[in-house]
Amino acid sequence: MADERTTALIKRAIAGDVTAFEKLVKEHKQGLYSFALGMSGGDHASASDVLQEALLKAFLNIGKFRGDCSFMTWLWRITRNEFVDYRTSPKTSGNLPLDDIPEKDLTRSRSFDETIAEDQRREHLHRLIGMLSDEHREAIALVDLQELRYDEAAAMLGISESAFKSRLFRARENLFKLALEHKKLFT
Secondary structure (H helix, E strand, O other): OOOHHHHHHHHHHHOOOHHHHHHHHHHHHHHHHHHHHHHOOOOHHHHHHHHHHHHHHHHHOHHHOOOOOOHHHHHHHHHHHHHHHHHHOOOOHHHOOOOOOOOOOHHHHHHOOHHHHHHHHHHHHHHHHHOOOHHHHHHHHHHHHOOOOHHHHHHHHOOOHHHHHHHHHHHHHHHHHHHHHOHHHHO
16 A cells, blocks of 8 residues: 555654654644644644644554555544544643634734735634534545545545545535624634
8 A cells, every 4th residue: 555665664663763753754744733723723732732642642653553544544543533532631622712713803904914814814714613523623624624535534534435525515514604603704
């Protein structure tokens, strides 16, 4: 399933080569962070915490990688599971801003350049995504934020492609309803 270079790096990482593990993770790290950011509703601190823990777990458990899926899929599953653990942990569950969206006065943003306004809209969108259920949040994060194909996202979640498409449809529908409820954030 993996190319020769990846296979060689995996073997070296299993043998304890930290540099090999870093090379394996390097090409996926930004995507994993973006996924964690989407799952956390745009909370950078939570996304960083989740990714740091996920990569630590991946490194400590690299010997358990069986190769029955791609290394990328394996990393994504670990990150997803770490997010679920993070969200349900009594120590960290209060860190995720899932219920309240701060009502910011966006009239000032008209005086900023287009990039700042776009960043604010993106931040608000991440917060709205954070208000969705875990299943809906991860569907949107995988396809709309990470631009994975439906079959890849379904495989990552261990569900059929048709079940994933249905989940994504409901997720987008719920996100649209939230956007309508909070449309003043985007005007």
